[in-house]
Amino acid sequence: MIPFHVGGSILVRLRREGTQAVTIADVARLAGVSTATVSRALSASAALRPETLALVEAAVARTGYMPNVAARTLRGRRSMVVLVVVPDIANPFFSGVLRGLEDELSQHGYGLLIGDIGPHNEKQAQIVGVVQAGQVDGVVLLNGHIPRKAGRDLTALGIPIVAVCEPIEKATFPQVEVRNHEAARQAGAHLAALGHRHVAYLGGPARNILERQRQAGFREGLAEAGCELQPGWIFLGDFTMASGALAARSFVMAVPRPTAVFAANDEMAIGFLKTIQAAGLRVPDDVSLIGFDGIEFADFVEPTLTTFRQPREALGRMGAGLLLRAMAGETIAPEEARVRLDAVLLDRDSTAAAPAPKALSR
Amino acid sequence: MIPFHVGGSILVRLRREGTQAVTIADVARLAGVSTATVSRALSASAALRPETLALVEAAVARTGYMPNVAARTLRGRRSMVVLVVVPDIANPFFSGVLRGLEDELSQHGYGLLIGDIGPHNEKQAQIVGVVQAGQVDGVVLLNGHIPRKAGRDLTALGIPIVAVCEPIEKATFPQVEVRNHEAARQAGAHLAALGHRHVAYLGGPARNILERQRQAGFREGLAEAGCELQPGWIFLGDFTMASGALAARSFVMAVPRPTAVFAANDEMAIGFLKTIQAAGLRVPDDVSLIGFDGIEFADFVEPTLTTFRQPREALGRMGAGLLLRAMAGETIAPEEARVRLDAVLLDRDSTAAAPAPKALSR
DNA sequence: CTGAAAGCGCTTACAG
DNA sequence: CTGAAAGCGCTTACAG
Numbered sequence: 001m002i003p004f005h006v007g008g009s010i011l012v013r014l015r016r017e018g019t020q021a022v023t024i025a026d027v028a029r030l031a032g033v034s035t036a037t038v039s040r041a042l043s044a045s046a047a048l049r050p051e052t053l054a055l056v057e058a059a060v061a062r063t064g065y066m067p068n069v070a071a072r073t074l075r076g077r078r079s080m081v082v083l084v085v086v087p088d089i090a091n092p093f094f095s096g097v098l099r100g101l102e103d104e105l106s107q108h109g110y111g112l113l114i115g116d117i118g119p120h121n122e123k124q125a126q127i128v129g130v131v132q133a134g135q136v137d138g139v140v141l142l143n144g145h146i147p148r149k150a151g152r153d154l155t156a157l158g159i160p161i162v163a164v165c166e167p168i169e170k171a172t173f174p175q176v177e178v179r180n181h182e183a184a185r186q187a188g189a190h191l192a193a194l195g196h197r198h199v200a201y202l203g204g205p206a207r208n209i210l211e212r213q214r215q216a217g218f219r220e221g222l223a224e225a226g227c228e229l230q231p232g233w234i235f236l237g238d239f240t241m242a243s244g245a246l247a248a249r250s251f252v253m254a255v256p257r258p259t260a261v262f263a264a265n266d267e268m269a270i271g272f273l274k275t276i277q278a279a280g281l282r283v284p285d286d287v288s289l290i291g292f293d294g295i296e297f298a299d300f301v302e303p304t305l306t307t308f309r310q311p312r313e314a315l316g317r318m319g320a321g322l323l324l325r326a327m328a329g330e331t332i333a334p335e336e337a338r339v340r341l342d343a344v345l346l347d348r349d350s351t352a353a354a355p356a357p358k359a360l361s362r
Numbered sequence: 363m364i365p366f367h368v369g370g371s372i373l374v375r376l377r378r379e380g381t382q383a384v385t386i387a388d389v390a391r392l393a394g395v396s397t398a399t400v401s402r403a404l405s406a407s408a409a410l411r412p413e414t415l416a417l418v419e420a421a422v423a424r425t426g427y428m429p430n431v432a433a434r435t436l437r438g439r440r441s442m443v444v445l446v447v448v449p450d451i452a453n454p455f456f457s458g459v460l461r462g463l464e465d466e467l468s469q470h471g472y473g474l475l476i477g478d479i480g481p482h483n484e485k486q487a488q489i490v491g492v493v494q495a496g497q498v499d500g501v502v503l504l505n506g507h508i509p510r511k512a513g514r515d516l517t518a519l520g521i522p523i524v525a526v527c528e529p530i531e532k533a534t535f536p537q538v539e540v541r542n543h544e545a546a547r548q549a550g551a552h553l554a555a556l557g558h559r560h561v562a563y564l565g566g567p568a569r570n571i572l573e574r575q576r577q578a579g580f581r582e583g584l585a586e587a588g589c590e591l592q593p594g595w596i597f598l599g600d601f602t603m604a605s606g607a608l609a610a611r612s613f614v615m616a617v618p619r620p621t622a623v624f625a626a627n628d629e630m631a632i633g634f635l636k637t638i639q640a641a642g643l644r645v646p647d648d649v650s651l652i653g654f655d656g657i658e659f660a661d662f663v664e665p666t667l668t669t670f671r672q673p674r675e676a677l678g679r680m681g682a683g684l685l686l687r688a689m690a691g692e693t694i695a696p697e698e699a700r701v702r703l704d705a706v707l708l709d710r711d712s713t714a715a716a717p718a719p720k721a722l723s724r
Numbered sequence: 725c726t727g728a729a730a731g732c733g734c735t736t737a738c739a740g
Numbered sequence: 741c742t743g744a745a746a747g748c749g750c751t752t753a754c755a756g
Contacts (some may be wrong), residue, residue: 021496023749034727039751046752049725064512066494070435071749074732079432089460095452102478114476116464132428134383134733150426241662274662297659300603300636385733396743401735411741433733436748496749 022065031059042067073134081111082323083136085127087143087166089116091239091267093293093312094142097165100316101140108324110137117143125149131157138327140164140319144209146171160326164319166209174322174337176315180210181217183308183343187262187290188221190345195354196260196288200233202247202272203264211236214264214292233258237268244271252279259287259354266291266298266307273301273350284352294346303349310343384427393421404429435496443473444685445498447489449505449528451478453601453629455655455674456504459527462678463502470686472499479505487511493519500689502526502681506571508533522688526681528571536684536699538677542572543579545670545705549624549652550583552707557716558622558650562595564609564634565626573598576626576654595620599630606633614641621649621716628653628660628669635663635712646714656708665711672705 028035033052040046041056048056059065073079082105086094102112113136117123128149130136139159144166146153154161155173163175191199201218204211219229235250237243244263248271251257263269269291273283281287283303291298294309318339326332390397395414402408403418410418421427435441444467448456464474475498479485490511492498501521506528508515516523517535525537553561563580566573581591597612599605606625610633613619625631631653635645643649645665653660656671680701688694 021494021749024751025749035749036727036729036751037725040726043751047725052725064494064514066491068436068749069495069497070432070441071732072751073432074430074436074734074748075750075752077732077751090454090457092452092454098451112476114474129428132383132426133431135431152426241658245662270659270662274664277664296603297632300607300632301662302636302639302664383733386735387733397733398735398743398745399741402742405735407735409741414741430733433748434735436732436750437734437736439735439748 021068022063024065024067027056027059027063027065030063031055077134078137079135080109081113081136082138082140082320083113083115083127083130084140085115085117085143085147087117089114092295092297093265093310096312097142097316097319100313100318101164101320102316103313104317104320105324110324117147123147128152128154128157131159138162138323140323141168142166144168160323162319162323162326164315169209172337174319174326174332174339176319176322176339176341178310178315178343179340180213180343181220183292183345184214184217184262184264185221185224186345187292187308188218188223188227189225190221190347190351191260191262191288191290192222192225192227194260194288194351196258197227197354198233198256198258198260199227199229200235200251200254200258200261201229201264202244202261202268203234203236204239204268206236211264218262239265239267241267241271241274244268244273245275246271248272248275248279252276252281257287260289260351261287262290264292266293266295266305269305269307269350270297270301273305283350286355288351288354290351292343294343299348306348306351307346308343309346311341314341383430384425386427386429389418389421389425389427392425393417439496440499441497442471443475443498444500444502444682445475445477445489445492446502447477447479447505447509449479451476454657454659455627455672458674459504459678459681462675462680463526463682464678465675466679466682467686472686479509485509490514490516490519493521500524500685502685503530504528506530522685524681524685524688526677531571534699536681536688536694536701538681538684538701538703540672540677540705541702542575542705543582545654545707546576546579546624546626547583547586548707549654549670550580550585550589551587552583552709552713553622553624553650553652554584554587554589556622556650556713558620559589559716560595560618560620560622561589561591562597562613562616562620562623563591563626564606564623564630565596565598566601566630568598573626580624601627601629603629603633603636606630606635607637608633610634610637610641614638614643619649622651622713623649624652626654628655628657628667631667631669631712632659632663635667645712648717650713650716652713654705656705661710668710668713669708670705671708673703676703 024035024038028038038056041048041053084101115127124147127147139161141163142165146155146168161173167175167177199222201215203215222229235247237247263272269289273289276287283289291305291307294307298305298307322332386397386400390400400418403410403415446463477489486509489509501523503525504527508517508530523535529537529539563577565577584591597609599609625634631651635651638649645651653667653669656669660667660669684694
């Protein structure tokens with residue numbers, strides 16, 4: 001922690017080197033009006049005489065005035081900033097969702113504060129702290145959990161919240177998600193229709209909601225085709241390529257070996273793909289593989305990865321829309337509060353008909 | 363823009379539903395001291411009697427008090443936030459740099475505000491506006507440009523700035539970069555040593571500083587081995603996989619075809635790799651390929667990509683260290699203001715000895 | 725339609 | 741070592 005007297009020297013530097021910051025008083029003086037009038041001109045919050053408005057606008061232009069955000073936030077009790085809680089900023093999946101959020105929110109004057117919660121639990125308290133400190137007007141949770149601090153969770157603070165991507169089961173705030181169960185069911189049906197009977201599943205952490213939805217859906221799709229997901233053929237990773245690679249090392253030893261695999265995300269699928277290929281297996285000739293998410297890299301591995309494209313930007317945009325309404329004081333009706341979008345199967349080159357039975361012993 | 367009267371209703375909601383925010387006055391009352399004493403206890407900016415300190419700490423714990431950030435920023439003239447300007451948040455390369463920045467800065471109590479400048483120039487003005495509005499105490503530029511607004515650039519505001527990754531040539535503020543020229547020279551030498559004489563280059567946008575450094579270094583490395591980069595074998599993309607794929611389509615038509623390619627980043631290399639493989643070329647048997655950056659995906663393509671690993675976290679951490687010193691009012695001596703780190707060659711499977719001459723006509 | 729004045733929640737000289 | 745008071749730069753009832 002930098003001692004505060006050092007802060008004093010920053011002030012000196014800023015004042016010395018930079019231009020002295022223009023305040024609303026400077027603008028008012030130049031325009032020959034009160035600061036109240038300048039404020040009204042800037043916020044368009046009250047009707048002003050066109051001549052007065054012009055006077056203020058000219059003074060703003062001449063001075064290059066920018067309102068001080070801290071003062072505005074303190075007085076106005078709103079920061080015009082939204083906190084986005086991300087589980088892992090390094091996962092390229094989230095950049096699309098962030099873009100959707102940013103597009104929609106910035107159109108309404110809001111900025112984004114990104115909180116990368118990572119694997120560390122201590123960050124949870126930081127998140128709550130940011131809200132308690134009055135830094136944000138709303139929160140978007142992409143992480144599937146309600147952050148808590150010292151026993152109390154975020155919902156107790158009365159700030160508008162929405163969850164996007166990873167739904168939170170018992171929560172009452174609006175949520176936007178993809179039809180994970182449906183898509184995974186389709187993955188099962190698709191593999192079964194290709195003749196696969198020995199099928200494996202590569203999932204995420206056991207308690208993760210996406211993992212639970214996708215595994216359940218996949219099982220259902222297989223079951224409907226008279227197929228069963230055998231316990232020994234379930235590998236759980238952590239959504240990273242490394243964990244996909246790890247699962248692959250067990251997979252290649254399996255006897256008999258499954259002829260198809262559904263991975264709960266693309267990164268694990270890509271780690272898995274590379275590793276079984278290195279072990280001499282061919283995709284899709286020996287093993288069919290389906291991923292989930294539709295990240296750009298899935299299109300640049302060999303073979304291209306069959307996967308489900310999530311409508312990433314739309315997820316972000318719809319989440320932002322709901323949050324904007326909540327921040328405007330609107331109550332979201334329960335039937336509107338749960339938005340579900342489709343994930344679309346991209347049928348590419350990593351899936352094919354199951355090899356003939358004898359191929360298994362080749 | 364949401365009209366401000368709506369803001370009023372937010373206030374009402376927060377006050378009604380949430381807990382009334384605890385202020386420093388509440389804590390002072392409970393502890394039986396003045397607000398000044400509470401403030402001093404929290405900032406450790408002055409010596410307090412241990413008993414007084416304990417009183418305040420107990421009151422803070424009882425109330426769950428969190429200082430209001432806007433008030434603190436307004437009064438203290440420092441926001442404890444650093445703005446990081448990123449050219450493209452979707453590029454996984456930056457997440458490592460951001461992590462390094464975040465580690466170092468958060469240890470000193472600073473938060474990060476990420477400005478994704480993207481391809482749009484209008485965002486430049488927004489960046490300057492954030493600084494003018496007093497929202498941040500320092501700026502880290504990862505984008506290779508000094509943002510400007512209405513003719514004036516960021517340096518005119520007297521705020522501490524550092525550049526990381528993409529150096530800015532005429533700038534006088536501290537910069538942290540990788541030895542791009544050296545690494546690229548090594549790429550040229552490496553390919554030449556493997557016997558490659560027909561070599562192509564896949565670069566970034568012509569005016570980009572990394573592109574210029576890497577192309578120049580590569581030429582030098584080739585030249586030292588008596589090799590020349592022919593004009594027809596220079597492809598310029600935009601650092602995306604799609605542009606690498608596009609370049610590959612020209613590449614496969616070339617007669618005679620180069621036997622080796624150096625790409626100025628991994629994403630282009632991966633787009634290129636996939637596309638020439640799809641056209642029937644084998645890597646490294648027909649074509650050797652070197653990338654740059656060392657992103658994680660480079661390890662999961664087939665074959666694994668020979669590339670240069672950038673010390674991403676170190677870049678971020680060193681940039682943060684310099685910025686912290688500048689924000690503390692220190693003047694950075696010129697000899698310290700230009701930090702250069704090594705990029706390390708990861709010699710993996712996408713490079714091999716040049717095929718025998720007749721192989722070209724096979 | 726516009727202004728004077730209060731006040732948002734802090735920090736920090738200034739006193740003692 | 742601690743307190744009373746000023747003031748950071750805005751917005752917004754309240755008046756007129």
